Amino acid sequence: MKNLVILGILFYSSTVWSTEGEALAKQRACLGCHSVQHIGISYPPALVRVAEKHKDNPEHIKNVIRNGKGKMPAHPTLTDAEILILTNWILTLAN
Secondary structure: HHHHHHHHHHHHHHHHHHHHHHHHHHHHHHHHOOOOOOOOOOOOOOHHHHHHHHOOOOOHHHHHHHHHOOOOOOOOOOOHHHHHHHHHHHHHOOO
């Protein structure tokens, strides 16, 4: 029973991150440059590739969103909560 409750919580959390994260990515124009799944272009990277590459380092994703890196501009107007939502949504894309 305890395992079912834990699985339910994980599924619910993943669904919430997915719904809120995707909506926020659209609202904040992340998807104006990044694709979610498109494989075949190297820049800007598809978010699924970002997730797979940095799945063990969410702090890296948060830092890049906040401060930018390379051609990606900084996003200092995003709140910490928005960055957390975006980061967790990106991480749900990893296989």
